[in-house]
Amino acid sequence: AQKVTQAQTEISVVEKEDVTLDCVYETRDTTYYLFWYKQPPSGELVFLIRRNSFDEQNEISGRYSWNFQKSTSSFNFTITASQVVDSAVYFCAFFNQGGKLIFGQGTELSVKP
């Protein structure tokens, strides 16, 4: 069965701290895609990144970085120097060969001033 696990339900940090959100997935597929989305209090999903299973290069976008390791089936997300505006629920998601997007349980990040 394909599954995405975000073990951290809630994380609270103080502004300017670095924070890493964990994501572990299970699949037997060789071709798949992984995503991270941000869901602020308004509810609208904001796309952050997509990675395919053949590209293990880490990615950095401003204060955001992602570490994809197939050996551990993990796709972790780090926010450097967190800001209050980063407070949101973050979802890791897996796109399977059946054409469906499977979401993890989400991690609620609270960044306090």
Place this chain on the structure above:
Amino acid sequence: GAVVSQHPSWVICKSGTSVKIECRSLDFQATTMFWYRQFPKQSLMLMATSNEGSKATYEQGVEKDKFLINHASLTLSTLTVTSAHPEDSSFYICSAREIGQATYEQYFGPGTRLTVT
């Protein structure tokens, strides 16, 4: 580009009534649209996949007679919650896949918050 809208943004209805939620792709044509449901503090769960001009495919455990989905055009899909009950209160999110785009591409709408009293 690739904007998906939902209407209404929020709706309150009485138990036993039906409510329709619209999902529109504003600047592209979508052969496939998806409907998700999200309960408070929970993840998004796929309810159904709809393809333009054909019947929707429902996920296991989703009652097709209760959640009617119509995808009559390449830019509009509707979800009708029939005989709504308080347990149907949830955040409903649609997404759309543009014609010719990779299968993993989905553009999400802003969501509709349904409260059944």
